[in-house]
Amino acid sequence: MTSDQKVLVIAEHFQGEIISSTSKAINCASQISSQVDLLVLSNDPNLSDHASRYDGINEVLVINDDLFENSIASIMAPVIAEIASSYDYVLAPSTTFGKDLTPRVSAVLDVSQITDIMEVIDSRTFKRPVYAGNAIETIEINQGQKVVATVRPASFKDVGDSNNASVKILDLPSVDIPNHTRFKGIQSEVKERPDLQVASVVISGGRGVGSAENFEILYQLADKLGASVGASRAAVDAGYVPNDMQVGQTGKIIAPDLYFAFGISGAIQHIAGIKDAGTIVAVNKDPDAPIFEIADIGIVADLFEFIPDFLSKLD
Amino acid sequence: MEKILVCIKRVIDYNVKIRIKPDESGVITDGVKMSINPFDEIALEEALRIKESGNANEVIIVSIGPDDTQQQLRTGLAMGADRAIHIEHPTPLEPIQVAKLLSRIVEQEQPELILMGKQAIDDDANQTGQMLAQIFSYPQATFASKITLTGNTLEVVREVDQGLEILDVDLPAIVTVDLRLNEPRYVKLPDIMKAKKKPLEVLDPVSLDVSLDPSIKVLNVSAPPPRQSGVMLEDASQLVSSLKEKGLLND
Ligand SMILES: Cc1cc2nc3c(=O)[nH]c(=O)nc-3n(C[C@H](O)[C@H](O)[C@H](O)COP(=O)(O)OP(=O)(O)OC[C@H]3O[C@@H](n4cnc5c(N)ncnc54)[C@H](O)[C@@H]3O)c2cc1C
Ligand SMILES: Nc1ncnc2c1ncn2[C@@H]1O[C@H](COP(=O)(O)O)[C@@H](O)[C@H]1O
Numbered sequence: 001m002t003s004d005q006k007v008l009v010i011a012e013h014f015q016g017e018i019i020s021s022t023s024k025a026i027n028c029a030s031q032i033s034s035q036v037d038l039l040v041l042s043n044d045p046n047l048s049d050h051a052s053r054y055d056g057i058n059e060v061l062v063i064n065d066d067l068f069e070n071s072i073a074s075i076m077a078p079v080i081a082e083i084a085s086s087y088d089y090v091l092a093p094s095t096t097f098g099k100d101l102t103p104r105v106s107a108v109l110d111v112s113q114i115t116d117i118m119e120v121i122d123s124r125t126f127k128r129p130v131y132a133g134n135a136i137e138t139i140e141i142n143q144g145q146k147v148v149a150t151v152r153p154a155s156f157k158d159v160g161d162s163n164n165a166s167v168k169i170l171d172l173p174s175v176d177i178p179n180h181t182r183f184k185g186i187q188s189e190v191k192e193r194p195d196l197q198v199a200s201v202v203i204s205g206g207r208g209v210g211s212a213e214n215f216e217i218l219y220q221l222a223d224k225l226g227a228s229v230g231a232s233r234a235a236v237d238a239g240y241v242p243n244d245m246q247v248g249q250t251g252k253i254i255a256p257d258l259y260f261a262f263g264i265s266g267a268i269q270h271i272a273g274i275k276d277a278g279t280i281v282a283v284n285k286d287p288d289a290p291i292f293e294i295a296d297i298g299i300v301a302d303l304f305e306f307i308p309d310f311l312s313k314l315d
Numbered sequence: 316m317e318k319i320l321v322c323i324k325r326v327i328d329y330n331v332k333i334r335i336k337p338d339e340s341g342v343i344t345d346g347v348k349m350s351i352n353p354f355d356e357i358a359l360e361e362a363l364r365i366k367e368s369g370n371a372n373e374v375i376i377v378s379i380g381p382d383d384t385q386q387q388l389r390t391g392l393a394m395g396a397d398r399a400i401h402i403e404h405p406t407p408l409e410p411i412q413v414a415k416l417l418s419r420i421v422e423q424e425q426p427e428l429i430l431m432g433k434q435a436i437d438d439d440a441n442q443t444g445q446m447l448a449q450i451f452s453y454p455q456a457t458f459a460s461k462i463t464l465t466g467n468t469l470e471v472v473r474e475v476d477q478g479l480e481i482l483d484v485d486l487p488a489i490v491t492v493d494l495r496l497n498e499p500r501y502v503k504l505p506d507i508m509k510a511k512k513k514p515l516e517v518l519d520p521v522s523l524d525v526s527l528d529p530s531i532k533v534l535n536v537s538a539p540p541p542r543q544s545g546v547m548l549e550d551a552s553q554l555v556s557s558l559k560e561k562g563l564l565n566d
Contacts, residue, residue: 103444104445107414107445114531115442130536131333131437132436134332135342138533178452181455181482181483183481185481225564243478257563258563278563298548301550
């Protein structure tokens, strides 16, 4: 570990809380250097308290401004790029937030970027997935160049929260802030179940579930197991569930201990989202469904017969 | 608006199971079916719909890639694009370099709207659109699943991790599209014939004055660790026992 390298991690937050993906990005940063600072851009002064508890953080940098009420990349990027001038690395979680934001930071700094770090080999060498995770690249970034990267949350564990890092309030740097982008709202359903990206058990349904009403049986099972519920793209496209439940290459990449796929065929784009799961259980009525090639436990059955039976055996 | 620019990339078709070269230097592309990146096809479809609804006069497609990339550009022309620009470059480039090359085309053409894919399914980078937007300090709306044009403003619904976000952006703007935006049309045979006569300009990247020195070296490309082969069980009671054995269910 080269301790003289300075790493800036960008905190992701939503509705007054710092999100777990931030903690995973901090974990990755700590494997690069021991000099890790966390930048919180928000209009909520209460966030800094939580931020300062993350293990591995030296200092929390905070800018409180109404500009940051919603995470708008074109507003945040010039600010981050300015602060990044005294850092060697800028890391953000590889979520829709981080992916939206970091390439603009890279462009201001005029450097290449690494998407989805999944492993730190050394401070210049990283692994990342390509082709929906069907190949893994080992890449080396030129010496002396600032590194801007996103961190694949499913590949890193959360850091602890026993720290008490100092908090430094910064002034808004004088950079050009555009006003061409206006936030109009977010439709986000309040979830009664654990977050997909954090849950240790995930129950997913695909086109085979057949309707929004039929998903009810998956929710029942999820509640029994304390699980989160996900879906294939086909299930989202068909309107059975909202988009934020999609698992896969273009949905969420998750790493639960236990994953259930009900009525999901197992397209590579779906598998891309669950490669890091501990145990994959697939229930499909087609014995030739490709999902069985990667499942740890496969059961050929009609899900509507299987789940009630399974539920009763769990009592 | 006058012009919409759509950026398309030639990639291995999404149905192909990729194979890694024995020397781990990359992925086998020889003899493999290539297509327009699926997100870019959706971007092009959206541009065509905007034009067909009378809100744009011209749809231009641009692609950077080896000479065979003209196949994908011809497909784009057959879908309905008016003309194509091919920046010929034999090897893959880093997204920042792609963004800089594209920025030259944006300077030349001055499109009011630039539509791109949210990511290319080969490098899975998800960077180029945002970089291009920053080069011009343009607004961006990534992960778009719905676009509504009113005057000089686009309302974009974005698929984000927390749900659906709505942004208003002023033109000129860059939108990177997600899968649910639309379903691209099929190309018909007569359109393929017509496309052969549409203009396709070929540019040498040297003439565009962008540094193409790589800053990231790919040391190797390997297969992900395989998952251990699994077992088939008969029913729910076997599953319950098996999960208990693995410590995944409490007794
Ligand atoms: C660029 C790109 C990105 C993509 N990204 C994603 C992504 O992020 N996530 C994703 O999931 N997909 C993604 N896809 C789509 C993917 O290719 C598949 O189309 C999709 O995953 C199929 O979903 P499915 O398995 O639910 O549906 P299907 O393939 O239709 O499979 C349904 C399955 O249900 C089974 N079934 C039916 N009824 C029952 C029953 N009663 N009991 C048990 N089994 C039953 C059938 O045997 C079948 O195997 C992407 C595609 C592209 C091109
Ligand atoms: N070589 C290229 N030529 C044209 N457009 C490209 C090229 N590479 C990337 N793009 C565009 O940028 C988007 C995002 O690509 P990427 O950042 O590589 O994931 C793609 O969906 C295309 O719209």
